[in-house]
Amino acid sequence: MRRSLFPLVFIVCAARAWTGAADLISLRPWVELEPIVRIDAGEYPIPVETAERKLLEEARLLVSGMIYGWSFVYTPGDAARRVEERFDLTPLAEIPWGSPRLRVSETEVVEAKLYARVLYSLSDDEALRRSAWESNTAALSTGNGRASAMKGPAAKMASLQDAIRDAIRLSLHTRYVNKPREISGEVVLWDDPRTLVRSGEYRTVAKVKLRIREIVPYRIF
Numbered sequence: 001m002r003r004s005l006f007p008l009v010f011i012v013c014a015a016r017a018w019t020g021a022a023d024l025i026s027l028r029p030w031v032e033l034e035p036i037v038r039i040d041a042g043e044y045p046i047p048v049e050t051a052e053r054k055l056l057e058e059a060r061l062l063v064s065g066m067i068y069g070w071s072f073v074y075t076p077g078d079a080a081r082r083v084e085e086r087f088d089l090t091p092l093a094e095i096p097w098g099s100p101r102l103r104v105s106e107t108e109v110v111e112a113k114l115y116a117r118v119l120y121s122l123s124d125d126e127a128l129r130r131s132a133w134e135s136n137t138a139a140l141s142t143g144n145g146r147a148s149a150m151k152g153p154a155a156k157m158a159s160l161q162d163a164i165r166d167a168i169r170l171s172l173h174t175r176y177v178n179k180p181r182e183i184s185g186e187v188v189l190w191d192d193p194r195t196l197v198r199s200g201e202y203r204t205v206a207k208v209k210l211r212i213r214e215i216v217p218y219r220i221f
Contacts, residue, residue: 023127023137025063025120027192031055031198032153034112036200039152051114052107054153059118061157061187068093069188072210074168076179081218083181084137087165092186095120133188138209139175140190143167145204149197159202160193167208182216 022160037043046054070089077085101121108115122130145163149153152199164187172183193206 023122025066025122027059027061027062027118027120028097028115029055029058029118030113030115030195031058032113032197033109035153036149036197037152039154045070045112048109048114052116055107055116055146056102056104056118057097057116058157059116059120060097060099062193063102063118063120064091064094065189066191067095067103067129067188069186070164071186072164072168072184074165074172074183075181076169076172076183078179087161087168089161089164130188133190135208139171139210140209141167141171142205143170144179145206147202149200149202154194156202159195159204160206162188163193163204163206164208167206168210171210176215178217180215181218182214183212184214185210185212187211 030092031046031054033045033048033051035046057122068091070091072090073088075083075086086105090121099120101123103119105117105119107117143166144146145159145161145166147159147162149155151158168183168185168187171181187208187210190207193204195202196202197203
């Protein structure tokens with residue numbers, strides 16, 4: 001086990017991650033030290049210090065997705081109408097880089113990956129925002145996403161986006177009989193997404209909560 005060297009975070013007791021406190025988010029992100037494809041110039045394998053910064057940035061984006069989420073616009077594919085599927089995610093807000101409330105309790109290197117236990121303490125406003133999503137008006141759905149690892153480590157987030165799209169698609173499929181032309185709304189990550197590397201792909205499972213703001217049927221086009 002290797003203790004964290006992050007200069008911008010405080011070391012805290014790892015046991016606190018399991019208290020289930022409503023004002024605490026716990027994540028376990030990871031970063032590859034030897035990615036299949038080298039996109040960025042620099043040392044290879046990636047130095048642990050460089051990977052630590054990448055890991056913190058990924059954790060920052062994931063926590064932002066769990067608190068603020070994204071607005072989305074989804075156009076389901078329709079072969080009969082020659083409509084291609086399209087999915088756009090736009091962050092609603094993000095926590096700032098270097099936030100003292102985002103901290104790492106521990107890190108370790110396993111099979112050329114740097115793992116960390118990351119904790120984020122919610123402010124009162126952020127805790128209220130999360131609790132508001134517990135309402136039954138927000139649908140709960142789980143999706144699976146994929147992205148080719150040949151596109152580099154950035155494809156890991158693309159796999160997450162694909163999992164969010166799949167979760168929204170599945171939720172719509174169970175709630176609406178007729179395929180709409182376009183759907184818009186808001187979505188948040190409901191827990192820590194899980195990503196693995198299998199057969200040259202990043203594969204992600206993500207649980208989300210979503211609210212539909214508008215459904216545009218085909219009849220008005």
